[in-house]
Amino acid sequence: MDDPEKILKYGSGKADETEVYYARGRTISADLKRDKVSAAVESQSAVLTVRVILQGKIGTSSTNDPGRWKDCFHAALDGAHLVSAQPWKGLPDPVLGDPAPLAFDPDLPMDPQTVQDLLGELKAGAASYKDVEITSGSAELSTGEILLMNSSGITYRRPVTSVGVSLETIREQSTGYEFDHSVYFDIDAGSVGEKAAELAHRSHGGKDIPSGEYEVVLSPIALAQVLGAVVVPALNGRNVNAGRSRLAGHLGEQIADSSLNLLDDPFRPRAPGSTRWDAEGVPTEPVHFIRDGILESFCYDLKTAYRYDTRSTGSAVRGGPGGAPSIGHHNLVLDGPRGPLLEDSVLYIRDVVxxxxxxxxxxxxxxxxxxxxxxxxxxxxxxxxxxMLSGNAFDMLNDVVRISPETRSVGSMILPSIRLKNQKIIVN
Incomplete structure (x- = not known):
């Protein structure tokens, strides 16, 4: 983009405040259909998002053509005229000292051969199980930069990188799926392929079990599904103050097993969401939602914090490169008593639907x-x-036996496997 600062200069006098969020990137990817490459793509992208504030009214607009920044600005300004005013205390001032990125691999090899090699490693790993076939797979490399500027003087830049692979397999009617993603070029694609094939192989010939209560182990993938659907929205400050959270009014109370901790750690080394500033330029900080089983905090962005007379927790994220800021988390981490999970008899759950x-x-x-x-x-x-597993996600937080020593990244969560007591399993 040619000099994004000119957008701020243009906005002076037309809006009280202006914010510019610019994301650009380059991606190389390829897909498998069965065991053959079905598509290979190299692409470049650029997204400009302009947000303006006019007498407490907030308007946002995005474009994939940064050359049309003036049209984008006026679309945001028109949007501000259409919405109601809300309490607003201003965009943040620049306060960060250390600009070094927390999640970036400067040595990521951005070339088609690397993608081809990753696909080859996936296939080689899956070949460990001769009775399993590949149905689909993918490998992707990406690099780019995020720029945030505002009329209060912020100019923050963050380089970004990512690597991702996935593979889906089948053995007759039994399927297996595995994936991995990282900010760094440290993925073991061969292990991903082998695990996907192993799941399809081991799932073949499944038997029924009786309905009843079981001790169960949820893998990080299954745990992420449950937390993301119920617990994460309940910690959202907007939902809390709008009466859409069961946790509203329970700050300072015990809501989970006394050994359980849940926090957003934006400074976690090598984690995909690690960042020094959020999507609005507010400095990030660890947010301890649950500490020793006690509900300690909710998360807020600027808009919600101003509305409910509190402070932002640096929890603003963008739903996509062109999205407006909203409340989220950077690296959601679960911690607790660690130890072996599969001793004696237990039902292990890889994923849920x-x-x-x-x-x-x-x-x-x-x-x-x-x-x-x-x-x-x-x-x-x-x-x-x-x-089927039937239960209550909030009650589940009190049923923890222990968690695994190992963790893995699932989207923006870094989770262990977790063992739970007295879980209801229903078999039709």
Whole structure:
């Protein structure tokens, strides 16, 4: 983009405040259809988002053509004229000292051969199981930069990189899926391919189990589904103050097992969401939602904080490169008592289907299990054919036995596997 500062100069006198968010990137990706490359793409993108504030009225507009920044500015200004005013205390001032990025790999090899090599490693890993076929897969490399400027004097830049691979496999009617993503070029694509094939292989010939209460282990993937559908929205300050959160009015109370901690850690080393400033330029900070089982905090962006007379927790994120700021988290981390999870008999749940149908107010959910196994003394002894997990996500926080020593990134969450007692399993 040619001199984004001219947008701020242009906005002076036309709006009380102006914010410019510019994201550009380059991506190289390829897809597998069965075990053949079906598509390979190299692309470049640029998205400009302008936000203006006029007498407490906020307007936002985006464009994929930064050369049309003036049209974008006026679209944001027109939008501001159409909305109601709200309490507003100003965009943040520049306060950051250390500009060094927290999540960036300067040595990421951005070339088609690297993508091809990653696909080859996926296929080689899956070949460990001869009775399993690949149905689809992908590998992607991306690099870019995010620029945030505002009329209060902020000019923040953050380089970004990412690597991602995934593979889906099948053995007759049994499927397996595995993925990995990272900011750094440290992905083991061969292990991803082998795990995807192993899941399809081991899930074959599933048996029914009786309905009843079980001790269960949720993998990080299954745990992320439940937390993301129910617990994360309940910690959103906007939902809390609008009466759409079961946790409203419970600050300072015990809502989880006394050994459990849940926090947003924006400074976690090598984590995908690590950043020194949020999507509005507010300095980030660790936000301890649950500490020793006690509900300690909710999260806020500027707009919601001003509306409810509190402070931003540096929790503003963008839903996409062209999205307006909204409340979210950077690296949601769960911590607690760690130890082995699969000793004696337990139902291991790899993934769940239908978490989006959970009731975010009550926390009640009923989800179909994906790749479940009965495990004993560390071994997956029996694949389970079909079953459902029914319960309450908030009550689940009090049913924790322990969590695994290992964690993995699932989107913007960094989670362990978790063992829970007294979980209701329904088999039709």
């Amino acid at each position: 239908g978490a989006h149908t959970a009731n975010p107010m009550s926390g009640d959910f009923s989800v179909e299990l994906s790749n479940p196994f009965m495990a004993k003394d560390g071994d997956f002894e029996l694949p389970v054919r079909k079953a």
